[in-house]
Amino acid sequence: MSEPALHIRDLTKAYREPEGGTFLALDIPTLDVAHGEALALRGESGSGKTTLLNIIAGILPADGGVIEVAGERMTGRSETARDRVRAQHIGYLFQTFNLLPGLTALENVQLGMSFRPRKGEAPRKAAREALDRVGLSDRRMHKPAQLSVGQQQRVAIARALAGHPTLVLADEPTSNLDAARAIQCMDLLMEFALESQAALLVVTHDETQVARFERVETLRTPEGSPA
Ligand SMILES: Nc1ncnc2c1ncn2[C@@H]1O[C@H](COP(=O)(O)OP(=O)(O)OP(=O)(O)O)[C@@H](O)[C@H]1O
Ligand SMILES: [Mg+2]
Incomplete structure (x- = not known):
């Protein structure tokens, strides 16, 4: 594992503006995250944080x-190839959880691993263990609507980490939670990532959460963009 968990060089992304022209949303000369490292990423609204996570995730x-995840190239490749790298190496915790309403907690977690070509690991067993790990062993058969917001967040954490990804991306994971649940959520995310030796990249506005990270970077709106 000589390559970092995440390697970024000279990354740019422009969006087409609804009224014509383009808008430079990202311009990142360099960003590397080591295996097992925990990095908090902050930046004002519109600085491109979600865009960055979506590009890292392919x-x-x-x-x-260039973006490489665990030495595997993510940029300049087809959508199928990017999907494969994501499935193999990345756990993504979305701000809005993105749980599928028709599936149970267990099925939602299992889904996170169904594209993962990992040998000798039964997805259902790993999903069950991940739900145990986040304290939801008695909620496996509940659907998202039958779970509290904090419980839904824990299902999403279990889904992101069940397959032992190399890199965990989390987009403002605590912004929908009250102070106590925010601390609980970040505890769980950090402990779970540590156990899996996953690198953790967390976008957060919450200064209480930022203070817990060994490394903090600030994303700036690129020069020349009107934002
Ligand atoms: N599909 C799109 N088309 C055009 N512009 C877009 C598109 N998606 C995002 N943008 C613009 O790109 C910029 C970065 O958006 P992004 O969602 O990455 O910001 P962010 O840092 O995550 O902000 P927030 O903290 O509010 O979530 C914004 O100015 C936004 O308007
Ligand atoms: Mg965002």
Whole structure:
């Protein structure tokens, strides 16, 4: 594991403006995250944090530059290839959880691993263990609507981490939670990531949470963009 968990060089992303023209949303010369490292990323609204996570995860293509996750190239590749790298190496905790309403907690967690080509690991067993790990062993068969907000967040954490990803991305994971649950959520995320030796990249506005991170970076709106 000589390559970092995440390696970024000269990354750029522009969006097409609804009224024509383009808008430079990201311009990042360099950002590396080591295996097992925990990094908090802050930046004002519109500075491109969600855009960055979506590009790292391969959900959006970059315009220029290089991203490697665990040494695997994410940029300049087809959507299928990016999906494969994401499935193999990335756990993504979305701000709005993105749990599928028709599936149980267990099925939602299992879904996080169904594209993961990991040998010798039964997805259902790993999903059950991840739900145990977040304290939801008695809520496996509940659907999202039958769970509290804090419980839904824990299902989402279990889904992001059940497959032992190399890199966990979390987009403002505590912004929908009250202070006590925010601390609980971040505790869980950090402990779980530590156990899996996953690198953790957390976007957060919450200064209480930022203070817990060994490393903090600030994303700036690129020069020349009107924001
Ligand atoms: N699909 C899109 N088309 C055009 N512009 C977009 C698109 N998505 C995002 N943008 C613009 O790109 C910029 C960065 O958006 P992004 O969502 O990444 O910001 P953010 O840092 O996550 O903000 P917040 O803290 O409010 O979540 C914003 O100015 C936004 O208006
Ligand atoms: Mg955002």
